[in-house]
Amino acid sequence: MSARLRDFHWERDFESVRGFLAGVFGTRKAYTNWIPSELENIKFGPGGTEYLDAEDEFLKVWEVFNETQKTAQGIIAVSYTKPPGKCWLSVHPHYMSAAREIVLWMQNRVKEMQGDGRGDVNMSFVADDNDAEFIRVLSDLGFQKGEVEGDIQIRSSDSLVPAYSLPEGYTIRNAVIEKDFVKYREVQMAVFSHIVSMNKELLELYSTASFYREDLDIVAVGPDSRFAAFCTARIDPLSKIAELEPVGTHPDHRRLGLAKAVICESLKRLEKYKPSIVVILGAAPTEGARRLYESVGFVNEGTRHYWIRTV
Structure with a gap:
């Protein structure tokens, strides 16, 4: 089994990705992971600009892939990489071993989005302070803890x-x-x-x-x-x-x-x-x-x- 990424298309994939996020939250209530309404708000939130189909490119679906059968076995992660470097990553707790590989891919994607000769960019993730496993992945890859994003009120x-x-x-x-x-x-x-x-x-x-x-x-x-x-x-x-x-x-x-x-x-x-x-x-x-x-x-x-x- 290996992790493979594929493109996200809102009309085709929204329901399955929402189901994945709901399932992840039910398994492990870490507020690093998006709750489903945070995903939907990307398209329907009223405070930004009109969502364009081209913005589907910022979202990627990661699936476990059976090399023998050549079939995808289910979603294990969803990544969001938006210029200039705003990133989110929701990973199923049973597949946290894939998080490092995905973050490295996202890092390369941020560089690609910048283009040549445009200088350095700050790449950022939001992580729940209690999400020790994901924080360890980020820390090992050179990420530094920055300012508070906000409280988690439950x-x-x-x-x-x-x-x-x-x-x-x-x-x-x-x-x-x-x-x-x-x-x-x-x-x-x-x-x-x-x-x-x-x-x-x-x-x-x-x-x-x-x-x-x-x-x-x-x-x-x-x-x-x-x-x-x-x-x-x-x-x-x-x-x-x-x-x-x-x-x-x-x-x-x-x-x-x-x-x-x-x-x-x-x-x-x-x-x-x-x-x-x-x-x-x-x-x-x-x-x-x-x-x-x-x-x-x-x-x-x-x-x-x-x-x-x-x-």
Whole structure:
């Protein structure tokens, strides 16, 4: 048996790769590996640019190959290598011995993407601090631990949802993208400046993702009818892993308890979908954020760091 890579094509491979990611998570809950909604967000996330078919090239499927029978026996890993050097790697725990070979291939791929004469580039992976096996592979290949990517906040699906209250004049409801686009974009831009490219077409595409439920796209509405805070709960229909992404409060409406309110409303509405677990990956590693998430039942299981090497 040997590991072989093949190209990824979204329409053909998305379901099988999603199934692989769900299975990996069920076997070994290391948050180095993508959860399925992180994969789907590459195409449907509203904060970037329109996904192009050519971007399938960044994803590769690694399969165990039977040399005798000349057949693939199943997916063992999925790699993502995006210019200039942003990388993710999800490996089945039974095949971690293949991780070194795959990382070396990805390293060469980063160099190819740079082209000749364009200088060095920082190649980076995100790794769960508890993922000792993968970290050892990266360290042995010369990668250095960099800055924190974020906390790993986990909430049991059977935890009780705390009560919340709203300041006078504020209400909570779910957003309706078709009619709320301007206010929706405005509040998210006030928190995340990097989503400057968000437009109505991208948001409408986002609403067709399998993880998206309109009733879980929660906003707090201020006295002036503008959106003051938001929390979207995404739930993968296969693994039932739910994530809160994104979460934020407009700077003009902070310290009013709105973040807790929209999170609690999201968690309450999530219950009918029976999530297997609720996660916030890459959560802000600040004391304020940690206190907030703890107050609504999350447990901080550690951090993820970038691991970086110049190639």
